[in-house]
Amino acid sequence: MNKTPQKTVERLIQYRRIVQQMRDAGQEKVFSHQIARVSGASPAQIRRDLMGVGYSGSPAHGYIIHDLLQGIYEFLGLTEKKGACIVGLGSLGRAILGYFHEQNPVLKIKAAFDTDPAKTGIVFHGTLCHPASDMASVIRDKEITVAILTVPVEQAQQAAQQLVYAGIRGILNYAPVVLDIRPDIFVENRDMIQAVEKVAYFSK
């Protein structure tokens, strides 16, 4: 039933953050062209994206920030925090954990996993590292639906299979490999090397 384009969802997530900052700064209303200036999208794009959200602004005063935010939250299904976990506590995994330590309003990292016995049992940035063998039980107990995969590329496929078995619904994959898993599991790939290479290509 997810027929909203991925691109639109990405932008709505961005608008959510931008608008929330405006609200924190005391602003109460906002026009599409204001969001446009900060987000890089065009005003028309923003209005079109917001069509899917169940809230309408007014030609007179634009969008009421409080109501707009609520609309986006509901649309994105973020009315309650979702549970996430990190698999692989290498330097990237720990860095991401650090990012989330300063509370994120929509996600909570509830567990970390690693195969290295030197790491298991230790709390990193407020999150306990479990042995990878406990994946299935911990993920079920803590009702975790999203996994961030930061293991070395050789272990990624196997770890992904464990995650799927444990009942995970989506994976953010940082390993430079396309995971071969059930098509109903959402996978987003974030190959960091590829990202730099892309910038290199367009930097001429």
Add this chain to the structure above:
Amino acid sequence: MNKTPQKTVERLIQYRRIVQQMRDAGQEKVFSHQIARVSGASPAQIRRDLMGVGYSGSPAHGYIIHDLLQGIYEFLGLTEKKGACIVGLGSLGRAILGYFHEQNPVLKIKAAFDTDPAKTGIVFHGTLCHPASDMASVIRDKEITVAILTVPVEQAQQAAQQLVYAGIRGILNYAPVVLDIRPDIFVENRDMIQAVEKVAYFSK
């Protein structure tokens, strides 16, 4: 003059890696459907993407891996390694540095920068950390064209301006903010929080 779609470039970078692995495994020829299986793209997509590259396969034996690779390399302008730098040696910056330490065939990280005096002068993963104030001279001396920006969000805009002033051509930005800089500088945003939120949305 970059009229090849960004999406196509992203995939070509991916194909380059995949095909290179096949070559390392001793394979000499490859069909579009083989790349398709590993990359997730359709065979038609792959053939279309390869149209832009100046190498043609043959209906009989598909693509000669050696020649295909050379074609992609030339098309992507990777015949010589480009210089890159990392700005901000927090945990994410150091993690990325680690990724590149195992030699990347197309990019070389030639310098790192940080404002923290405790870090400057120290070598991380083989890369020397310079004080941020030396940015302009180091970037010019070492002919660095690409920057990876991993500073805290409050410092991102200012750091980006310094980079542009120093003559950088492209920025891979990990700070959750849209940089306001000259339009001829290529910017790729990689907001890590946004990525997880996106996965959360589609994981239902």
Add this chain to the structure above:
DNA sequence: GTTTAATTGTTAATTTTTTCACAACGTGAA
């Protein structure tokens, strides 16, 4: 030599995404 089978390059069709354009609206000024 001829046929078969498989794959390419490319054009055309389709689908998706973005942009345009404008009627409808609501506020504040006159």
Add this chain to the structure above:
DNA sequence: TTCACGTTGTGAAAAAATTAACAATTAAAC
């Protein structure tokens, strides 16, 4: 009240990306 202004929501147009389709090609089988 009426008008002018600036903005929204959305249908229509345009642009971009993907997929389908197929003639052309070539190696191998026969």
